Structures are given as C-alpha cells and as structure tokens.
Amino acid sequence: MKNILLTGSNGFVGSYFKDNYNEKYNIDTFSFLNDKLEDLNLSNTNTIIHLSALVHQMGGASEKEYEHVNVIQTLDLAKKAKASGVSHFIFMSTVAVYGVETGVIKKDTKCNPITDYGKSKLKAEQELLKLEDDNFKISIVRPPIVNGHNAPGNMKSLISLVDKVPILPFGNIQNKRSMVYVGNLCHLIDEIMVQEKAGIFLASDDEPLSTTRLIELIANGLDKKVYLIKIPFFESLLKLVKPSFHKRLYESLEVDNSETKKVLGFKNKYSVEEGIRLMLNA
Numbered sequence: 001m002k003n004i005l006l007t008g009s010n011g012f013v014g015s016y017f018k019d020n021y022n023e024k025y026n027i028d029t030f031s032f033l034n035d036k037l038e039d040l041n042l043s044n045t046n047t048i049i050h051l052s053a054l055v056h057q058m059g060g061a062s063e064k065e066y067e068h069v070n071v072i073q074t075l076d077l078a079k080k081a082k083a084s085g086v087s088h089f090i091f092m093s094t095v096a097v098y099g100v101e102t103g104v105i106k107k108d109t110k111c112n113p114i115t116d117y118g119k120s121k122l123k124a125e126q127e128l129l130k131l132e133d134d135n136f137k138i139s140i141v142r143p144p145i146v147n148g149h150n151a152p153g154n155m156k157s158l159i160s161l162v163d164k165v166p167i168l169p170f171g172n173i174q175n176k177r178s179m180v181y182v183g184n185l186c187h188l189i190d191e192i193m194v195q196e197k198a199g200i201f202l203a204s205d206d207e208p209l210s211t212t213r214l215i216e217l218i219a220n221g222l223d224k225k226v227y228l229i230k231i232p233f234f235e236s237l238l239k240l241v242k243p244s245f246h247k248r249l250y251e252s253l254e255v256d257n258s259e260t261k262k263v264l265g266f267k268n269k270y271s272v273e274e275g276i277r278l279m280l281n282a
Helices: 012-021 063-083 114-133 156-165 182-195 211-222 234-241 243-250 256-266 272-281
Strands: 005-006 026-030 047-051 088-092 103-105 137-142 199-202 253-255
Touching: 005 012, 005 253, 012 182, 047 063, 047 182, 063 088, 063 114, 088 114, 088 182, 103 137, 114 137, 137 182, 156 211, 182 256, 182 272, 199 256, 211 272
Parallel strands: 005 026, 005 047, 047 088, 088 137, 103 253, 137 199
Antiparallel strands: none
16 A cells, blocks of 8 residues: 655645545645644655645735745655655646647647746746656646535636526537546546656546536536526627636637546546536535
C-alpha cells in the first residue's frame, strides 16, 4: 500500500479523494496554513498529490499572493520531496494556463494565460519540470471547471436558480462547454499514481454540455419542471451588460481529453449524466 501525502485535503477535490481512497492508500495530509514545512517528514512517502492552491478570488488577489501560494510553496514542497526520496509529485494545475476562453483545448494548444491565477500555475508547472529526473517524476493535471456535490462557484448559483425559478431565458442554446465531475478527476489522479506516469494530462468528462442541456439535467435531478424559453435580444443585452456571464452561458469551450485517455488507457468512471445526478444527490 502506497504512502501518500495530500495537500489541500480540506478543499473540494482533496476531501473527495481522502474520503474515497483512504482504504486504498495510507494518506497523510499537510497544510501550509497549519503545519510547518521544516517539520514535515517525507522519508516514507511514495507520492505527493499537491492540490493546495490559491484559486480565482471573487474579491481579487494580488499577483504576489498567487506567486507565493501557487509557485513558491509548490516548489518548496517539491524540492523537499525530491531531497527526501519521494518518487512521484502530482500537481493540480488548470486549463487557465492556456488562456483560451472559447474554442477547443488540446494538450498541444499553446499556453498563454491571461489571469494572474493562470500565470502562476503555468510558472509552477515550468519550474516543477526543471526538477524532474529518472528518480523524481512530475505529473501535471489540467482540469476545467470541476463539479460535484457542494462544489464552489457558479454551479451552486445555477442549481439554486433552477430550483427556485420555473421559467428561464436559456432555451435552445447550442454551445459546448466541458466540465469534469470530481469523481472522474480523482479517478484520473488515481490512475496516474497506479501507473506512475509522468507528463501533462487533460481532465474532462467525455461529453461537453450546452447550457440548455445542463439546465435540463439539473432540473431532472431536482425533479423540477422548468420551462426554457428564448427571449429576443436577451443574449445581446447580457453580452453588453455582463460579458463574462455571456461567455459562460453562450460560448463554447471544449477540452479534448483523447490524448490523456490514449496515453493511460484510461476511461472515465462516470458519465456526464451520472456526474450531474451525483452532484445533486451526493
């Protein structure tokens, strides 16, 4: 049984991994907020799963804060891991490193992050890869938005909206947006660990969803009757007033995970429909 060190264990993804894989691995946890790196003993650790990060902050965070948490702390941990004989370091990154807001993201899509968050994650990736050698493997996972029960962010707001409002102006939207269910993301991490595979891996559910289809699945899961209608000029008005909302609701952003599945011989554990159902009903 492998000995794992998990950071970010109290976060959304970390808590899911800890709860669902604690019988397969010996899982220890580390918190940069509550523990001291100099006191951390990694002599018996095989793999580190580094999920701890400063993510998008609604109130804003400075470039320096992103640099400290996502780059400096990551490298401090990785350097200690390598010096201690840890053989595998798995780093949770993000598709934000591509800086792409519409279109299709593939593994070889050029990275050009536009946010401080994305820039800090890409820098951490680049510096981690400089530490890699035959005895210290680096695996980088780049997911899009992660959904699941009690997921933070916009999904919770959308679920609440569908639950409370029976008529919504989101009918016949034909976009395609990729997400990944937390169970599929953790299954991917597990597979990377089992195979001890280094490299860059794109995480995604196998089927992108339109906004209309997503709302329909949420309504079905909540056993709610929701009428989706198309209102003239609503899209144009939203694009003018709330362009960021318009992008998420009307434009497409697909993640192509075919290379990841090919390299690992990997299959997602849950379908898109199963992920939505589990998101709503744990």
